[in-house]
Amino acid sequence: xxxxxxxxxxxxxxxxxMFMKPxxxxxxxxxPKVSQRFRGxxxxxxxxxxxxxVACYLCxxxxxxxxxxxxxxxxxxxxxxxxxYEIDMLRCIFCGYCVEACxxxxxxxxxxxxxxxxxxxDFIYSKERLLxx
Amino acid sequence: xVNVTIDDxxxxxxxxxxxxxxxxxxxxxxxxxxxxKKLKPFGACRMCLVxxxxxxxxxxxxxxxxxxxxxxxxxxTPDIIKARKMVLELLLLNHPLDCPVCDxxxxxxxxxxxxxxxxxxxxFKDEKFHHSIDYNNPLIERDMNRCVLCGKCARICDEIVxxxxxxxxxxxxxxxxxxxxxxxxxxxxxxxCVSVCPVGALLARPFKxxxxxxxxxxxxxxxxxxxxxxxxxxxxxDNKVLTTIYxxxxxxxxxxxxxxxxxxxxxxxxxxxxxxxxVRKNGKLMETSWDEALELVxxxxxxxxxxxxxxTPRLTNExxxxxxxxxxxxxxxxxxxxxxxxAHSALTEGFTRSFGESASSASILDIQKSDxxxxxxxxxxxxxxxxxxxxxxxxxxxxVKLSIISDKRGKLSKLPDATTLxxxxxxxxxxxxxxxxxxxxEKLSVDTAMTVPGYAEIVTALSEFSAExxxxxxxxxxxxxxxxxxxxxxxxxxxxxxxxxxxxxxxxADLASAAANLALLTGKYGKEGCGVLCLSEKNNSQxxxxxxxYAQDGGLNxxxxxxxxxxxxxxxxxxxxxxxxxxxxxxxxxxxxxDAVEFLVVSELFLTETAxxxxxxLPACSFAEKEGTFTSTDRRVQFIKPAIRKNxxxxxxxxxxxxxxxxxxxxxxxxxxxxxxxIAAHTPGYAGLSHITLRKEGAFATAATKPAFVVPNSxxxxxxxxxxxxxxxxxxxxxxxxxxxxxxxxxxxxxxxxLELSRMDASVYKIADNDLLTVSSAAGSMQLKAxxxxxxxxxxxxxxxxxxxxxxxxxxxxxxxxxxxxxx
Ligand code: SF4
Ligand code: SF4
Ligand code: SF4
Ligand code: SF4
Ligand code: SF4
Ligand code: FES
Numbered sequence: 021x022x023x024x025x026x027x028x029x030x031x032x033x034x035x036x037x038m039f040m041k042p043x044x045x046x047x048x049x050x051x052p053k054v055s056q057r058f059r060g061x062x063x064x065x066x067x068x069x070x071x072x073x074v075a076c077y078l079c080x081x082x083x084x085x086x087x088x089x090x091x092x093x094x095x096x097x098x099x100x101x102x103x104x105y106e107i108d109m110l111r112c113i114f115c116g117y118c119v120e121a122c123x124x125x126x127x128x129x130x131x132x133x134x135x136x137x138x139x140x141x142d143f144i145y146s147k148e149r150l151l152x153x
Numbered sequence: 154x155v156n157v158t159i160d161d162x163x164x165x166x167x168x169x170x171x172x173x174x175x176x177x178x179x180x181x182x183x184x185x186x187x188x189x190k191k192l193k194p195f196g197a198c199r200m201c202l203v204x205x206x207x208x209x210x211x212x213x214x215x216x217x218x219x220x221x222x223x224x225x226x227x228x229x230t231p232d233i234i235k236a237r238k239m240v241l242e243l244l245l246l247n248h249p250l251d252c253p254v255c256d257x258x259x260x261x262x263x264x265x266x267x268x269x270x271x272x273x274x275x276x277f278k279d280e281k282f283h284h285s286i287d288y289n290n291p292l293i294e295r296d297m298n299r300c301v302l303c304g305k306c307a308r309i310c311d312e313i314v315x316x317x318x319x320x321x322x323x324x325x326x327x328x329x330x331x332x333x334x335x336x337x338x339x340x341x342x343x344x345x346c347v348s349v350c351p352v353g354a355l356l357a358r359p360f361k362x363x364x365x366x367x368x369x370x371x372x373x374x375x376x377x378x379x380x381x382x383x384x385x386x387x388x389x390x391d392n393k394v395l396t397t398i399y400x401x402x403x404x405x406x407x408x409x410x411x412x413x414x415x416x417x418x419x420x421x422x423x424x425x426x427x428x429x430x431x432v433r434k435n436g437k438l439m440e441t442s443w444d445e446a447l448e449l450v451x452x453x454x455x456x457x458x459x460x461x462x463x464x465t466p467r468l469t470n471e472x473x474x475x476x477x478x479x480x481x482x483x484x485x486x487x488x489x490x491x492x493x494x495x496a497h498s499a500l501t502e503g504f505t506r507s508f509g510e511s512a513s514s515a516s517i518l519d520i521q522k523s524d525x526x527x528x529x530x531x532x533x534x535x536x537x538x539x540x541x542x543x544x545x546x547x548x549x550x551x552x553v554k555l556s557i558i559s560d561k562r563g564k565l566s567k568l569p570d571a572t573t574l575x576x577x578x579x580x581x582x583x584x585x586x587x588x589x590x591x592x593x594x595e596k597l598s599v600d601t602a603m604t605v606p607g608y609a610e611i612v613t614a615l616s617e618f619s620a621e622x623x624x625x626x627x628x629x630x631x632x633x634x635x636x637x638x639x640x641x642x643x644x645x646x647x648x649x650x651x652x653x654x655x656x657x658x659x660x661x662a663d664l665a666s667a668a669a670n671l672a673l674l675t676g677k678y679g680k681e682g683c684g685v686l687c688l689s690e691k692n693n694s695q696x697x698x699x700x701x702x703y704a705q706d707g708g709l710n711x712x713x714x715x716x717x718x719x720x721x722x723x724x725x726x727x728x729x730x731x732x733x734x735x736x737x738x739x740x741x742x743x744x745x746x747x748d749a750v751e752f753l754v755v756s757e758l759f760l761t762e763t764a765x766x767x768x769x770x771l772p773a774c775s776f777a778e779k780e781g782t783f784t785s786t787d788r789r790v791q792f793i794k795p796a797i798r799k800n801x802x803x804x805x806x807x808x809x810x811x812x813x814x815x816x817x818x819x820x821x822x823x824x825x826x827x828x829x830x831x832i833a834a835h836t837p838g839y840a841g842l843s844h845i846t847l848r849k850e851g852a853f854a855t856a857a858t859k860p861a862f863v864v865p866n867s868x869x870x871x872x873x874x875x876x877x878x879x880x881x882x883x884x885x886x887x888x889x890x891x892x893x894x895x896x897x898x899x900x901x902x903x904x905x906x907x908l909e910l911s912r913m914d915a916s917v918y919k920i921a922d923n924d925l926l927t928v929s930s931a932a933g934s935m936q937l938k939a940x941x942x943x944x945x946x947x948x949x950x951x952x953x954x955x956x957x958x959x960x961x962x963x964x965x966x967x968x969x970x971x972x973x974x975x976x977x
Binding site for chain 1: 252253254258286288361362363364365367368
């Protein structure tokens with residue numbers, strides 16, 4: 021084979037891309053549009069101004085990374101609620117099993133992916149931080 | 154045995170078996186929902202339907218149908234599966250299906266069956282139930298919306314607990330389980346109904362929402378309260394004991410527990426537990442290191458004979474034996490004892506002289522095998538509730554005759570055909586003597602009795618106890634005494650049962666001998682269903698006796714030790730787990746002794762009143778944190794292993810004693826297992842036992858009998874004085890010793906001391922429930938709340954001893970009956 025041919029073929033691709041829409045996003049000025057089924061940070065759904073979660077412990081049970089901590093309690097109406105609901109984002113593998121397991125559709129995964137932080141402690145998301153705003 | 158064919162398998166089964174039992178015996182599983190092996194067959198749910206060829210393939214319930222010769226049974230044809238599915242669909246029709254918030258989830262029979270039979274749609278439609286939920290008591294939540302009407306709760310409460318709090322009410326679709334007048338539940342809170350409920354209709358509130366069933370680690374153990382020695386399973390999560398779990402295959406009692414065993418576990422993880430050794434500095438208890446504390450104690454123990462010790466019989470056999478070694482060999486003192494001395498004297502003195510062995514001559518299993526039970530004090534139910542269940546079942550299922558001699562009526566008196574002879578308090582021994590005399594006079598004794606040593610003496614000594622004379626003294630009639638005597642003597646098998654404990658000063662060696670005399674006269678010992686069963690108070694009371702942890706060979710007993718503290722003969726007192734300030738008679742004397750003693754060491758779980766007076770306090774471990782053995786009242790030696798890791802800053806009493814032995818220059822055995830090997834080698838009856846064999850199953854330590862008649866001293870009960878009431882002390886159902894004060898369950902139901910008095914006295918003194926009374930005796934006076942009840946006879950009042958907030962020993966100095974005045 022002519023030693024020039026592969027170079028020409030390579031350059032062809034390079035030139036073609038010069039006229040195509042760039043794939044790279046100029047993050048953070050440009051932001052991605054995440055799809056509906058993107059598995060980002062968890063969100064606890066709210067209904068009647070309360071978290072829907074009934075603290076059934078199915079998500080911590082199913083979680084393969086064992087990063088969910090739930091502590092149930094009884095409120096004044098004898099209803100069960102999660103007094104503690106925490107997810108350790110350093111351990112979460114974003115598999116979405118928790119969402120699938122939830123029997124009351126109280127949990128979702130949002131498009132939020134910017135999870136960087138300065139302290140280890142800040143990766144443990146408390147119920148307050150997870151509540152859907 | 155009959156031959157049957159189940160699912161094409163030729164099997165045999167006992168004649169009395171039901172189809173369900175026959176299948177189970179042969180490893181064939183038939184699903185059940187309303188059946189429980191402890192209860193009578195009921196047949197409410199129809200989950201267990203099977204086909205029997207001889208019945209033309211009709212579907213019949215396996216749990217109620219007995220097997221017959223040649224039966225051909227099919228347990229899972231497509232028709233049966235269909236029928237079972239429909240049963241489930243109908244059950245789920247009105248069921249709330251709120252598994253996410255239901256604590257039964259994961260352990261729910263309905264949930265499991267629904268899953269197994271893949272019932273994921275429902276052909277029917279109906280409204281859900283709208284019953285209101287009973288949150289009125291702190292221990293049991295009743296949500297009748299989840300009930301599947303299996304009736305197990307009502308049946309267990311009736312058949313075994315014999316309380317009868319629950320029953321079916323209303324009819325048809327409205328049927329539900331309810332209490333009297335459809336009111337809130339108010340019962341003895343044994344939790345038996347909760348344990349058998351197949352669904353989440355009855356739940357334990359102390360455990361509510363604490364954890365999911367599948368997240369618990371299950372640890373088998375032995376109850377740390379009374380001498381019944383019930384086996385239990387602790388549910389542990391994150392190193393905390395969160396609940397007790399029902400296991401119908403555990404122990405002679407098949408998983409049954411009383412309120413203390415089931416709901417009283419919270420002391421284990423109590424925030425009040427001591428977590429650091431304390432040393433008194435400048436008059437104040439300050440935290441310190443183990444090394445400093447133990448060095449201080451070891452230094453004091455070197456003083457030898459001026460050292461004395463009191464231990465609680467809640468310690469393991471190994472700990473008690475090691476403590477004894479420490480005291481005898483390394484310290485050089487014989488002054489040690491437990492349980493105020495009198496609480497074990499029935500065994501150590503009474504049975505030793507009457508039967509030649511410091512143990513009961515019968516076991517709990519004899520109760521149901523007997524023909525007649527003679528119970529001394531109705532309190533036997535309150536002190537040992539699960540033994541009480543055995544009595545209930547004996548009387549109700551086996552038709553065993555129950556006679557009670559007591560100073561008050563009680564729950565046992567309510568059993569069918571039970572006779573209760575209510576005598577003036579303090580006359581127990583006299584009444585037993587009168588029965589013995591009647592047996593001799595009416596020639597109801599067996600011939601062999603005359604060959605038993607002491608026969609001649611007993612005949613002469615009993616001459617003054619004619620039925621008539623005792624009747625006059627005790628308030629009974631001579632006819633009743635004679636009738637009881639002849640019933641006891643003529644019964645084929647008869648068993649005498651009496652409780653002992655720190656609240657029962659009158660249940661001493663004399664009472665034991667008086668009871669033993671009856672058994673010896675009529676030859677009712679050493680046989681199945683016969684003998685005398687002394688119910689020892691604490692979980693290891695019998696073990697403490699077997700280990701010889703009481704005053705012998707001239708050592709001082711508990712009460713003498715306290716005297717010696719005052720006189721200065723005892724300068725160092727080591728108290729392991731006892732709280733004498735609350736539980737020993739005569740608080741003033743105990744206080745004076747603890748004040749006077751130069752150096753007081755207390756090893757405890759909690760900073761009790763006694764511990765608060767100590768110079769050194771050592772934080773010890775509960776039964777859930779250690780390894781060892783407990784010996785139950787009928788000498789079942791049972792192994793316990795740690796269910797949770799102990800707090801790093803606490804030590805088991807075994808470690809404490811072993812460390813002290815080393816500090817005193819001795820050499821201690823390394824592990825409880827090694828100590829037990831020593832115990833097995835030296836303790837009569839324990840030969841051949843070892844931790845390894847006991848790990849699997851407890852074993853009975855054998856008891857030999859060398860009978861002899863002994864003349865019991867009968868102290869006349871105090872004269873009735875005008876305007877005074879006779880106070881008897883004892884235990885209340887919800888508590889055992891002073892430990893249960895730290896169990897939330899018991900404290901929810903019975904939080905404080907009280908004075909129980911008869912309606913007659915209440916109306917004389919114009920007292921109503923919960924009135925605050927000033928109760929005074931010669932020893933002092935104190936305030937107690939009134940509880941008016943129908944079981945007390947006029948002139949007699951009862952007070953439990955467990956509470957340090959209302960220490961009954963402020964007015965009680967250790968006599969079986971105390972005369973008191975009561976004022977509002
Ligand atoms: S599965 Fe759903 S309801 Fe259950 S604990 Fe998780 S978020 Fe809460
Ligand atoms: S009783 Fe069983 S089936 Fe019913 S809600 Fe509770 S766990 Fe679910
Ligand atoms: S707790 Fe015991 S006494 Fe009370 S209703 Fe249940 S079984 Fe009966
Ligand atoms: S409450 Fe429980 S045990 Fe009682 S009938 Fe209902 S389902 Fe059965
Ligand atoms: S307190 Fe006694 S009767 Fe009750 S569960 Fe414990 S050992 Fe059994
Ligand atoms: S288990 Fe047989 S009818 Fe319920």
